[in-house]
Amino acid sequence: MNVPTDLKYTKSHEWVRMEGDIATIGITEYAQAELGDIVFVELPDVGRALQPEESFGTVESVKTVSDLYAPVPGEIVETNGKLGAQSELVNTDPFGDGWMVKIRVSDASAAERLLSPDAYQAILES
Amino acid sequence: MPYIPHTEEDRKKMLATIGVDRIDDLFCEIPENLRFRGELDMPTGLDEHHLFLHLFEIAAKNLSSAKLTWFLGAGLYDRYIPASVGAVISRGEFLTAYTPYQPEFSQGYLQTIYEFQSMIAELYGMDVANASMYDGSTSMAEAALMSCAQTGRGKIAVSEAVHPHYRQVLETYAWSSSHQCVEIATPEGATTDFTHVDDETACLIVQYPNFFGQIEDLTAARAAATAAGALLVVVADPVAMALLPPPGEFGADVVVGEGQPLGIPMGFGGPMVGLYACRREYVRRLPGRIVGRTHDHEGRSGFTMTLRTREQDIRREKATSNICTNEALMALAATVYLCAVGKTGLRSVAESTVRNTQYAISKLTEAGGRIRFSGRVFGEFVLELPRNATEVRDQLIGQGIMAGLPLGPYYPKLEHCLLVALTEVRTKEQIDDFAAKLRAIL
Numbered sequence: 001m002n003v004p005t006d007l008k009y010t011k012s013h014e015w016v017r018m019e020g021d022i023a024t025i026g027i028t029e030y031a032q033a034e035l036g037d038i039v040f041v042e043l044p045d046v047g048r049a050l051q052p053e054e055s056f057g058t059v060e061s062v063k064t065v066s067d068l069y070a071p072v073p074g075e076i077v078e079t080n081g082k083l084g085a086q087s088e089l090v091n092t093d094p095f096g097d098g099w100m101v102k103i104r105v106s107d108a109s110a111a112e113r114l115l116s117p118d119a120y121q122a123i124l125e126s
Numbered sequence: 127m128p129y130i131p132h133t134e135e136d137r138k139k140m141l142a143t144i145g146v147d148r149i150d151d152l153f154c155e156i157p158e159n160l161r162f163r164g165e166l167d168m169p170t171g172l173d174e175h176h177l178f179l180h181l182f183e184i185a186a187k188n189l190s191s192a193k194l195t196w197f198l199g200a201g202l203y204d205r206y207i208p209a210s211v212g213a214v215i216s217r218g219e220f221l222t223a224y225t226p227y228q229p230e231f232s233q234g235y236l237q238t239i240y241e242f243q244s245m246i247a248e249l250y251g252m253d254v255a256n257a258s259m260y261d262g263s264t265s266m267a268e269a270a271l272m273s274c275a276q277t278g279r280g281k282i283a284v285s286e287a288v289h290p291h292y293r294q295v296l297e298t299y300a301w302s303s304s305h306q307c308v309e310i311a312t313p314e315g316a317t318t319d320f321t322h323v324d325d326e327t328a329c330l331i332v333q334y335p336n337f338f339g340q341i342e343d344l345t346a347a348r349a350a351a352t353a354a355g356a357l358l359v360v361v362a363d364p365v366a367m368a369l370l371p372p373p374g375e376f377g378a379d380v381v382v383g384e385g386q387p388l389g390i391p392m393g394f395g396g397p398m399v400g401l402y403a404c405r406r407e408y409v410r411r412l413p414g415r416i417v418g419r420t421h422d423h424e425g426r427s428g429f430t431m432t433l434r435t436r437e438q439d440i441r442r443e444k445a446t447s448n449i450c451t452n453e454a455l456m457a458l459a460a461t462v463y464l465c466a467v468g469k470t471g472l473r474s475v476a477e478s479t480v481r482n483t484q485y486a487i488s489k490l491t492e493a494g495g496r497i498r499f500s501g502r503v504f505g506e507f508v509l510e511l512p513r514n515a516t517e518v519r520d521q522l523i524g525q526g527i528m529a530g531l532p533l534g535p536y537y538p539k540l541e542h543c544l545l546v547a548l549t550e551v552r553t554k555e556q557i558d559d560f561a562a563k564l565r566a567i568l
Contacts (some may be wrong), residue, residue, distance in 0.1 A: 025553045040410065042410070060410070060435050061435075062435075063435070064440060065436075065441055065444070067442065067444070
């Protein structure tokens with residue numbers, strides 16, 4: 001299972017790419033494979049403030065609906081509009097075009113507490 | 127329903143099948159101290175023949191539209207039901223103990239549900255409808271819960287001119303989910319004061335025509351809801367939709383209603399069928415079952431339940447509704463009814479209703495009643511009498527007429543008022559007779 005080394009991770013299978021104070025967030029290749037064909041992604045409004053681990057949206061596959069959790073606190077600055085018509089991008093390119101939201105992080109130390117690629121890989125293998 | 131006999135041998139067989147010695151062993155999970163000891167306070171059994179006689183005697187105490195000339199509506203209506211409705215829904219393929227939703231062997235049933243959804247969505251002028259709910263009141267309460275989930279707000283503004291029983295059901299739902307209901311007073315019989323609709327309000331609920339029969343101004347209701355960022359929920363009589371512009375044309379977010387007028391007998395209050403339609407953008411929060419049209423792997427058209435992930439058995443505590451079923455047989459009755467009467471038939475039902483209503487208004491006001499509210503009505507109106515309406519109603523029952531619903535128990539200020547309903551099955555002679563008898567006792 002692909003676990004890019006330039007990203008951070010959560011136990012709930014979100015990935016985070018930090019660029020300055022902006023965190024781009026999606027779900028991992030493992031997560032999309034577990035969910036199966038994704039048919040709908042519900043994303044929050046831009047401007048919404050999120051607490052750490054707050055649910056900010058849902059991802060719906062043909063068999064279930066899962067909540068998305070904020071890995072870091074902050075404000076939503078952008079959402080991936082492409083997912084409205086092409087939710088399958090989460091399946092085909094989870095770490096690229098399948099990204100979900102961008103958050104302006106309000107607590108930089110929270111990002112440092114996320115899982116490293118090695119630590120996340122270890123969880124997948126356990 | 128005949129006796130279903132269980133012989134001693136039957137019982138033994140059933141117990142042996144599940145591996146239990148005695149019937150009491152089935153209750154072993156219930157702690158000793160909670161079990162009832164002693165004899166139940168019940169008469170001894172009757173044989174089938176005497177039981178029927180006993181039940182007929184009790185049933186004879188009921189008042190029904192078969193015995194009296196019926197002017198009582200208030201949510202359930204004495205309408206004509208084509209014989210084809212009973213014939214179709216009594217077929218063994220449809221009359222089952224539980225709705226078969228499996229697409230592998232239920233294409234017929236699923237198709238009827240799909241047709242039902244399509245017709246309800248069209249009647250209400252909305253994008254989508256579900257496979258039905260228990261009744262109009264639970265549909266309305268579900269619409270309120272959906273509005274709260276959609277807006278993230280907890281206040282529900284409901285017009286006092288919405289059916290009092292519906293508001294009671296709403297209160298129960300709201301109480302259990304910690305939402306707050308606020309009632310909008312309607313001293314002139316229609317909803318005009320929107321001060322309660324504010325930026326904490328999830329939805330505004332009005333009825334169309336309302337409980338007093340008045341045709342609400344949905345343009346004003348829509349504007350008030352929009353200004354507050356709230357959803358507009360409309361409870362609408364499906365038969366009136368044949369003449370009135372449907373709530374969808376006014377931009378309603380959710381339209382709900384009681385489907386009983388569509389081919390279902392009043393039946394002393396049940397079973398009924400709840401109608402529920404909404405705009406497409408809310409489809410993922412729509413409660414209950416939805417049947418969709420699709421293709422199988424050979425490209426043949428077929429029907430199956432769809433958007434199942436909204437429902438509680440999958441979504442668990444995050445689901446906004448706990449309804450994972452529909453009122454299938456009654457929805458089928460409504461479907462057969464709508465197919466039988468068709469577009470022009472439903473329009474003629476509605477037109478006859480309006481004509482009878484206008485005739486009754488002229489006759490009953492000549493007889494000494496007064497029209498309490500001045501707005502336009504469809505098939506029902508509030509008649510103010512010179513004295514207590516309950517007494518008048520009771521007196522007229524003795525003369526073969528169910529005159530309507532006395533409003534005092536629900537609206538203390540209206541204790542001299544009677545809610546009178548007309549349908550297409552009332553005749554000029556019946557209305558004249560009602561007016562003559564009313565005049566005589568006033």
